[in-house]
Amino acid sequence: MFLNEIERVETIAACRFCPMCNIADGVAQLTCRESNSPRGRGAILFALEQGLLQWDECVAEIMFRTINDGLLREWCVGRYDHEELVIDARSRLVRNGLAPEEVRRYLDAARRETGAESLPATLRSAGVRIDPAAECVLYAGRFVAREALDAFIAAGRLFNCAGIPFNVLDSEPDSGFDFYMLGDFQGAREASVRLSEALRRAGCKTLVTLDSTCFRMITTRTERFGGDLSGIAVRYYTSDLADWLRQGLIVVPQRVDARVTYHDPSSLCRYADEMEEPRRALRAFAADVVEMRAHGRLASTDGADGMLAILDPDLARQLAARRLGQARETGARILVTPCPRSAAMLKSAGHDDLPQVACLVEFAAAATKHS
Amino acid sequence: MKGDLIRDIVRTELIDIVGRDNVSVQHAERMTYAFDYYLVPQMWADRGRKPSLPDFIVHPKNTGEVSRIVRLANRHNIPVIPYGGGTGTQGGTVPLFGGIVLDLKKMNRIVRIDEESLTVTAEAGVHGQTLEWECNKLGLTLAHYPASQFGATIGGYIAARGSGTLSTKYGKAEDMVLSIEAVLPNGEAVRTLPVPNHACGPGLLPLFVGSEGTLGVITEVTMRLDPIPQERCFRAYLFSDLRNGLEAGRRIMTKRLRPCAIRLYDPNSTHRLLRHVLGVSRDGAYMVVGADGDADGVEREMRLIDDICKSLEAEDLGREPGEHWWKHRYDFYFPPFTLKLPQLFGTVESTTTFDRIYELYLAKKKCIEEGYSDWSADYIAHFSHWFPWGVMIYDRFIINKPPQDPHEAIELHASIWGDAARCSIAHGGTLNDHHGIGFKLGWLMPEQYGAAWPVMQMIKDQLDPAGIMNPGKLGFRRK
Numbered sequence: 001m002f003l004n005e006i007e008r009v010e011t012i013a014a015c016r017f018c019p020m021c022n023i024a025d026g027v028a029q030l031t032c033r034e035s036n037s038p039r040g041r042g043a044i045l046f047a048l049e050q051g052l053l054q055w056d057e058c059v060a061e062i063m064f065r066t067i068n069d070g071l072l073r074e075w076c077v078g079r080y081d082h083e084e085l086v087i088d089a090r091s092r093l094v095r096n097g098l099a100p101e102e103v104r105r106y107l108d109a110a111r112r113e114t115g116a117e118s119l120p121a122t123l124r125s126a127g128v129r130i131d132p133a134a135e136c137v138l139y140a141g142r143f144v145a146r147e148a149l150d151a152f153i154a155a156g157r158l159f160n161c162a163g164i165p166f167n168v169l170d171s172e173p174d175s176g177f178d179f180y181m182l183g184d185f186q187g188a189r190e191a192s193v194r195l196s197e198a199l200r201r202a203g204c205k206t207l208v209t210l211d212s213t214c215f216r217m218i219t220t221r222t223e224r225f226g227g228d229l230s231g232i233a234v235r236y237y238t239s240d241l242a243d244w245l246r247q248g249l250i251v252v253p254q255r256v257d258a259r260v261t262y263h264d265p266s267s268l269c270r271y272a273d274e275m276e277e278p279r280r281a282l283r284a285f286a287a288d289v290v291e292m293r294a295h296g297r298l299a300s301t302d303g304a305d306g307m308l309a310i311l312d313p314d315l316a317r318q319l320a321a322r323r324l325g326q327a328r329e330t331g332a333r334i335l336v337t338p339c340p341r342s343a344a345m346l347k348s349a350g351h352d353d354l355p356q357v358a359c360l361v362e363f364a365a366a367a368t369k370h371s
Numbered sequence: 372m373k374g375d376l377i378r379d380i381v382r383t384e385l386i387d388i389v390g391r392d393n394v395s396v397q398h399a400e401r402m403t404y405a406f407d408y409y410l411v412p413q414m415w416a417d418r419g420r421k422p423s424l425p426d427f428i429v430h431p432k433n434t435g436e437v438s439r440i441v442r443l444a445n446r447h448n449i450p451v452i453p454y455g456g457g458t459g460t461q462g463g464t465v466p467l468f469g470g471i472v473l474d475l476k477k478m479n480r481i482v483r484i485d486e487e488s489l490t491v492t493a494e495a496g497v498h499g500q501t502l503e504w505e506c507n508k509l510g511l512t513l514a515h516y517p518a519s520q521f522g523a524t525i526g527g528y529i530a531a532r533g534s535g536t537l538s539t540k541y542g543k544a545e546d547m548v549l550s551i552e553a554v555l556p557n558g559e560a561v562r563t564l565p566v567p568n569h570a571c572g573p574g575l576l577p578l579f580v581g582s583e584g585t586l587g588v589i590t591e592v593t594m595r596l597d598p599i600p601q602e603r604c605f606r607a608y609l610f611s612d613l614r615n616g617l618e619a620g621r622r623i624m625t626k627r628l629r630p631c632a633i634r635l636y637d638p639n640s641t642h643r644l645l646r647h648v649l650g651v652s653r654d655g656a657y658m659v660v661g662a663d664g665d666a667d668g669v670e671r672e673m674r675l676i677d678d679i680c681k682s683l684e685a686e687d688l689g690r691e692p693g694e695h696w697w698k699h700r701y702d703f704y705f706p707p708f709t710l711k712l713p714q715l716f717g718t719v720e721s722t723t724t725f726d727r728i729y730e731l732y733l734a735k736k737k738c739i740e741e742g743y744s745d746w747s748a749d750y751i752a753h754f755s756h757w758f759p760w761g762v763m764i765y766d767r768f769i770i771n772k773p774p775q776d777p778h779e780a781i782e783l784h785a786s787i788w789g790d791a792a793r794c795s796i797a798h799g800g801t802l803n804d805h806h807g808i809g810f811k812l813g814w815l816m817p818e819q820y821g822a823a824w825p826v827m828q829m830i831k832d833q834l835d836p837a838g839i840m841n842p843g844k845l846g847f848r849r850k
Contacts (some may be wrong), residue, residue, distance in 0.1 A: 014706035016406075019458045019522030023500045032430060032476035032496070033400070038524075040403035045404050050419055058397040067792060075521075077705035086585055293504070329508070 001183055002084050002224070012049065014080045015042025020080070024075040026067045026301050026319045027308070034064050037070050038082050045089060061099045061311070063089045067319060068268035068306030072298050083306075090183025106310050108182050110359050114251065115194075116145035119152070121361040123168060128156035131165035135205035138166045138237075141214035148210075148340035151355045154365035155210055155237055158210070161368055164240070164251040166208070173198050175209075176218035176225065181307045189225045196227035206233045208240055210361065211251065212339035213304075215274075216267035236268065238278040238338050241364060245284045250368050252284050259287040261332035261355065263323065264299035265339040278338045278360060285367045290330045294371065302325060302337065303343035320349035327355050372424045372449065372469050379826025382449055385429055385471070388439045393477070399427055404454065404472045409462035409518075409811060410716065411781060417712050420537055420775040425452065425466040429479045434552060434560050434590040437473065439587065440557035441839075444471055450842050453584035455496065455527030458519035458720065463531060463583045467843040473588060475526055476845040481505055484593065487594060490549060495589050495744040511596045514541040517748055517805075519706040525615025526589045532581035533806030536700055538662070539757040540631040541597065543805060552591035553579050556835035560590070578830070584841040586834050600604040603631065604662035605693030608685040611656045613637050614835045617754065617762070621725045623660070624677045624757050628672055632661040634696070636734070637752040653662055657686040658685070659696045715773035717811075718831075719791035721800035722762040728754070731798035732764055738794045739768045743787060746770045756804060763804040766791075789815065808845050816846030 003011060019120025022028055028037035044062060044230055047053035063086055065235050072082040094107070108334050119140055120130055128257065138159065140152045159166045195218070199207060209215040215236045244250040252356050262282055268274040275296050283289050294300045301310070303320035324346060327335040335355040343359035352358055372378050378396075382501035385394045389718045395401070405460045406412050416422045424493075426449070431437045444451045450470025466472055472781045474709070478494035481502065485491070486509060493502060503513050516535040516832050517523060523533070528544040530552065550563045563576040579589060610616040616635045623630060641657040658680070662672035676688065702708055723731050732752060741751045752766035768787050774780045792802050802812050802819045817824040824846075831838075831847045838850030 011712065017408070017711065018706055018709075019408065019456060020701070020705050021455065022522040023498055024521070029501075031496075032474065032479070034403035034474070035395075035400045037403075039457075043403050043406060044399050047399075047416070050416065052416065052419075052421060053399055056399070058399045075612075077702045078707045080706065230516055306616065330747060350673075 003081060003087065003088055008085065008088060009079070011085045012042055012080065013084055014043045015085065015109055015253050016038060016046040017042070021072045021075040024071045026069070026322070027315065028067060030315060030318050030322075031065075036065060039065070040080070041086065043083065050183060050351050053073060055093065055098055057098065057100070058215070059131065060100050063064050063093060064103055064311045065308065065315065066101055066306050066310050067301050067303070068265040069301040071298070071301065073358045074270050078371045086182055087181065091185050092183070094183040102309055103181060103182055107179065107187060109180060110142070110174065110178055111187055113142075114233050115124045115173045116140060117171050118144070119145060120168045120170060122149055123153060123156045126153040126156070126244055128153060129160050130156070130168055132167055134165040134167040135203055135290065136164065136166045137202055137204040137207050138168055139207055140172060140215060141209060141211035141215070143341045144211050145172060147344055148359070151210060151340040151343070151359050151361050154362045158241065158244070158361065158368065162244040164244070164249070165203060167204075169198050169202055170199070175214040175217045177213045178307060180221055180225070182310070185225070190219070192222040192225035192227035193237055194220060195317060199232055199322045200228070204232055204371065207262045208235050208237050210237055211341050212228060212236065212265040212267035213341060216271045220271060220283060236272065236338075237273050237361065238274065238281050242277040247283060252367055255285055255287045256334070256367065257287060258333040259288045259290060259331055260334045261292055261330045262294070262295070263291050263327065263335055263337040263342060264295060265337060265342040266299065267299060268338065269297050269299050281364065282336055282360060285364055286334070287338070290332060292326045294326060294331055302342040302345050303349065309345070316345065317349045320345045323363065324349055324355070324357075328353070334358055336363055372719045378446070381443070381449065382427065384442065384443050384614050385427055385793070388443065389429055389431055393432070396426070396667070400428055403790065404428055404457070404464075404466065407457045407464045409464060409465065410667070410807065411784060411811070411838070412462060412465050414712060414715070414780060415777055417670050418780070420436075420777055423465060425472040426469045427471045428474060429471055429834065430474050432477050434554060437554045437590055438558045438560050439586050440471065440473060441554055442837050445837055447559065448837055449839065451588070453526070453530070453588045453839050455524030455530070456498070456519065458527065459531055459807060459809060460524040461807045461811040463807055463809035463841070463844055465596055465810065467810060469789045475588070478526060478590060484509060484511070485774070486511070486598070489598070490593055492591065492593040493594055494591055496524050499528060500522050502568045503575060506596055506659040507599065509625035510599050512599045513594060514597050514806060515544060515547060517546050518701060519628055521665065523569055524594070525592050526593070526613070529580055529592055530583050531807040533807075534756050537665065538632040539633055540629050543756070545564055545577075547594045548576065549595060550576060550581060551579055551589050551593070551762070553587040553589050555587045556837070558841045560714055572756040581807065583809065583844050585831060585845045585847055600663035600665075602669045602672065603661060603757050604665045604669055605632070605697045606659045606677070606690050607688040607696065608680045609658065609688055610658060610683065610685045611655050613656040616658050617729055619658065619683045619685065620757055620762060622752065623676055624759055625725070626675070626679070627759070628663035628675055630672065630676060631663045632659065633755070633757050634659045635754040638752040639749070640753050646689075660698065661693065675681045687737060694804065710769060713773060715780060716767055717771040717784065717788055718765060718767050718806060719788065720765045720794070720806065721795035722758070722761060722763040722764060722804040723758070723795075723798060723800040727799045728762055728764060730797065731800050732766070733799055735764075735766055735791055738790050739787065742790055746773070746783065748787070759821065781842045788812070790801050793818065810843050813846035815842055
């Protein structure tokens with residue numbers, strides 16, 4: 001859907017022959033299998049096109065065991081979009097009922113969900129003020145609403161602290177990112193329309209998202225899936241945070257002493273060019289911020305990408321552990337990342353070793369608590 | 372492999388050695404091991420023909436497992452194809468006769484970096500780029516920068532006798548390797564002497580370097596390291612005539628200067644390739660030359676190089692295009708800049724001494740452009756790995772509209788290769804400089820070695836009497 005037929009065929013032709021981005025594929029590096037490499041997937045898709053291979057469960061396992069973090073396209077001088085090619089293959093598998101069982105179960109459960117009902121009550125019970133008349137909507141997204149409510153509360157507190165009125169959707173619809181990434185385009189279409197209609201009903205003019213994958217979905221895919229976002233500005237919360245700090249709306253009494261490093265979630269660094277604002281915000285809270293070797297557009301995955309954890313949670317954790325190892329090499333005691341989904345993934349791979357993992361929004365809320 | 376029962380028996384024996392997760396017989400998995408970077412198998416499949424698939428993919432985790440797998444293969448008389456990154460261009464890992472592909476990438480431990488002696492010991496499956504990154508953390512570098520660096524393994528570096536962009540100073544893979552551990556075709560693991568320079572007989576190390584998995588499986592490698600240079604700089608020159616460029620390179624090397632790179636493009640490459648990829652549009656012979664080391668040394672080296680180039684009427688294009696070339700040196704190998712199907716192409720590179728290189732260039736250009744004018748064959752060349760005694764010519768033929776019929780296309784491909792290789796040999800050159808032999812060039816090995824070829828074959832027969840190791844490669848007789 002997102003590659004036209006010419007792009008799809010050219011991408012297969014380019015990838016099936018080329019090993020130049022193998023080093024950038026986290027799954028290929030960990031599994032050590034050609035079939036998990038970009039070239040291997042290219043060869044498989046080519047063989048399927050040529051009738052040399054059949055779509056089957058083995059192909060499905062391979063296409064869903066990918067990290068799809070955008071690093072391959074970034075690494076590729078020709079900018080071939082291998083990740084989108086994989087999503088296209090996933091959509092064919094989903095349409096033909098060949099997706100792995102774990103993926104089917106996940107999609108079925110996601111389809112049955114009606115939206116996050118309790119977000120306003122959750123914020124109010126935490127003492128966060130919501131303004132139902134506000135044109136700015138703070139959006140949690142499915143993952144944050146289910147797994148990272150602390151981050152959502154922290155974001156609400158920062159809004160309050162900066163004196164910016166905001167609203168939360170009564171029954172917050174899913175962004176549809178998970179459907180899109182898993183190749184369920186029908187599910188993504190329905191979610192996109194539902195979300196845009198809910199935002200219109202709420203009179204939203206500015207949408208601020210917390211989950212980086214939702215930000216990516218809403219800024220790059222929602223309208224292409226039929227959602228109408230005209231007149232709605234979509235922002236990632238770190239832009240607001242950096243603005244508030246610049247304008248003095250938020251004051252930081254004391255910066256953290258410990259060495260801190262920053263992890264770029266792929267949805268921000270490679271799909272939204274959102275790299276400077278979070279760093280600017282972080283530097284306001286921490287005095288000693290160092291970069292990992294792989295950072296910015298070439299940052300390694302945190303393991304949360306590509307919905308890999310659904311099929312292979314252990315592999316996703318290994319990727320997260322690898323990223324933690326890279327953070328450790330900097331000597332940092334704290335690894336900060338803005339996306340709650342990324343933070344959760346990294347935390348799941350951490351043990352008692354340093355660095356500690358922190359989500360920027362919680363880090364910021366804690367630092368401004370007494371201001 | 373014939374027969375479902377024996378296939379299943381072998382599969383269970385392999386599982387016993389490496390575990391279920393490390394053996395695959397799935398069709399899709401096997402398909403991904405049917406190709407390397409060699410054009411012909413790709414072209415074959417491109418025209419709808421079934422590729423040669425391996426029967427088993429096996430991922431050993433240590434030398435002991437490799438030994439047991441090779442013994443099993445001997446017992447059942449099954450081919451074993453050692454596989455690293457699969458980035459070779461000669462078909463060296465293509466499983467022509469099925470069998471066991473031994474993917475070594477799980478043997479990816481860096482055993483030791485010796486900061487005192489500047490050496491690194493690592494298992495064969497370590498990625499070249501990963502090793503480089505790990506060495507860089509300690510201020511060291513392997514300084515081996517082949518175009519395959521992002522995919523190739525160090526075992527592959529040695530097995531294919533490869534070369535990197537800075538080989539002119541740092542040497543080819545064969546110059547960097549100190550010792551190896553290898554599993555012989557009988558399953559026995561052996562080590563070569565700990566250092567390559569000695570007087571303890573002829574030395575086993577050279578036997579395995581470039582053996583492409585036909586004489587055993589390289590499982591561990593010790594290589595030389597260098598400190599990361601304080602400074603590295605590049606400069607570009609334009610010669611009105613290729614001969615002057617070659618002469619400049621010769622003088623640089625025979626005066627025993629130590630540039631890290633000299634890359635001289637022939638007029639056709641200068642005109643086409645550089646404009647296409649680097650946005651440089653000039654006629655003549657374009658040369659990029661670089662030096663690295665401490666700042667004073669680099670400054671002195673570059674001044675002497677500059678004197679030589681200017682004495683041969685080169686136009687100094689300055690540092691910027693040279694640095695641009697270094698920064699974008701791998702761009703040529705990414706699609707869409709690389710050649711691609713349905714084009715028919717081949718890198719027919721060779722190496723010879725300075726006194727013969729220009730004649731070799733002219734002869735090969737004529738051989739391809741005139742010999743295959745019916746196919747509008749194009750010929751491009753550059754000279755990029757320089758030795759104290761000669762230079763490598765990296766030359767290519769390109770046919771934009773080859774025959775659609777796969778048999779005709781393969782026949783044409785082989786014909787050009789045969790003519791080009793014989794032309795190289797006739798002018799004192801070699802079949803190949805740094806890509807290896809594989810099955811692409813194996814058939815020409817007896818011509819390359821002449822009366823010495825039976826010696827090579829005898830070595831193969833002694834070490835691998837059953838002929839299980841990577842059959843069909845390097846020109847050895849198939850059992």
